[in-house]
Amino acid sequence: MLQSMTGFGTARQDGEQYSLTIDIRSLNSKSLDLSIRLPRFLADKEHEIRGIISKNLIRGKVTLNVDYTGGAKGIKTASSINQELLQHYYSELERAADAVGATKTDLFRLALQMPEVIQQGPRTEEEDNQLPVPWETVADLLHEAIHNLNSFRADEGKALTSEIMTYVDRIRILLAEVDKFDPVRLEYIRERIRTHLAEISSSEQFNQSRFEQEMIYFIEKLDIAEEKVRLINHLHYFTETVYLPEPTGKKLAFISQEIGREINTIGSKANDATIQHLVVEMKEELEKIKEQLNNIL
Structure with missing residues (x-):
């Protein structure tokens, strides 16, 4: 199931002498772009915090804010x-x-x-090294905030999945319309060839062998059967990929490029106004898919 790249997660811990809140926000990004704001007592833990986030959040422009309120380091001294x-x-x-x-x-x-x-x-050396909030508590809160962020992403992903599959189904419907009009297109082309053949066969310069070669080339150039098969296969592959458990945003982007390539080829080879109109509609649905994929993890 798809996950959105945008989301928000938070976790809070209130102790006797402190309050600690961790907020994580995520926006669209091609890779993991991490920005961290920490209180001073966690400065030497930044590397560990980055490691936890990198392990659990694959992509997105992620902003982490840790807000601490309490006494001066929260530690009493004599x-x-x-x-x-x-x-x-x-x-x-x-x-x-x-x-x-x-x-x-x-x-x-x-x-x-x-x-x-x-x-x-x-202050003793032990007191100087003591954190006002135990690191284990901070780490637990960080994992909780990440979990809440991922839950938010999953909920948003369900809505995006439904929307994207609506566009995919629409392309399937339009392709079925292309398939329905294709025999009419081919018969019209054959009739035009017959008419032209009758006109030129009476010419003294008519070369039967060369004419047949050119007709074979012409018919192959107009044939869209392979493109229709490849397009429907790409649509099936796209649908299967949408429901995989792992993040598939980049893979879906590649598949959508292949879908666009087949749609464009059908449009360039069809040589038919009705099919051209259907191709334009398919391109519109594909652009909607690509726009939404920008927000997919």
Whole structure:
């Protein structure tokens, strides 16, 4: 079954001290064109993230956004109060309050908020290497978002499959019309040949052998039987390929080129106005197919 190349998938995890959301969007592209925006703590995981996406998303212009909200790295560290500096700030604030006659009720709180009064303890190597969100959690969320994106693509693909097969069926109907009018076309050509033969056979310069060779060449040039058979075979192959389980967008594009080649040859060889009109309609349906295949994975 076909899959669309466009889609959206998201996954979210809310922890006690953080919130992590992963969004993946995909648009049309001939290959995998990946753009990633990560929080700083995941910068060294970008290569692994790219590997996961490349393994699970074959084609498309893919945008990944990881949004993290939480404390500074989400990790608590020990802190201490610089007693000497606190006393210095408190004394200065007290003298300033006396000078202007202000109340002293908030002096301690203000002194605590002064620069370098509260000092963070030194971080251990283990703390420095610790992620605010475990990598396993990030990886699980990433796979969930990719799964949701692929589900979206599959749903869109069902609608595209129905639409494309409508165009394929229309080409089959038009080809059946060509097949119906082909005997009429051939009889008209034969009648024209008979008329011309009667006119030129009486000529003294008439060469029977050369005339027969030219007629054989002419009739073969106008014969579209092989093109009709090849076209119906291409349509069958196209239909079988549509329902294969793996992504088939590129293969379907190649088959559609072969379908177009046979339609064009029928049009150039038919030499008949009615069949030419049917060929034009087949080309219109084929263009609709090609347009939709641009969005197929």
